[in-house]
Amino acid sequence: MKIPKQSRLVYLIWVILILEIAVSLWLRQWNEAFVAIVILALTFLPFLFEERFKIYIPLNAGAMIVLFLFATLFLGEIGNFYERYWWWDLVLHSGAAIGVGLIGFVMVFMLFEGDRYAAPPIALAILTFFIAMAIGAIWEIFEYLMDQIFGLNMQKSGLNDTMWDLIVNFGGAMIAGFAGYFYLRGRWFGGLAKLIEQFVKANKKLFRKNK
16 A cells, blocks of 8 residues: 655654554553554555545545544543543534535535536535534434443433534534535635645546536
């Protein structure tokens, strides 16, 4: 697998994970070492995706994916940030909703081959919102099933945790929808529409009608 050039943030995260693995093995903390190895392997998934499907992920987008995995699995689980900071889970849920929404928008935009004039901005914004909300709801169902079947505590405070997750997911989905709308209108929205533009330019063959 050929690894393309990455941002300094990604390299820093890789160094931290490798050091964590080395220290954990030295101290014979096998569980921590195994989790860190799994996280490190997961950070290479975007590059495997690029190589397999020939869909190129821009530098900033790739860094955000790796950072999300690091914040969720390493800081959240090994660093115990979920217990230390009550807002950690909410921030990650809102960020995940934005990311999923943008991915949903790009996938639908592919069907129009990047034709801004054929793609109705409001319709795509609404569809982006519902894609992000649907994925968020499916994740909450997954958390519930894991708790019921395996006795985990992914929902933590139960209904209250689930509802707050859905509320922040709603906000993230709205932001993603607005980003897609303003992108089609030729305006930037908080830098998120810029990510869409970078992806479109990196995959011109999928957006042949984009002008």
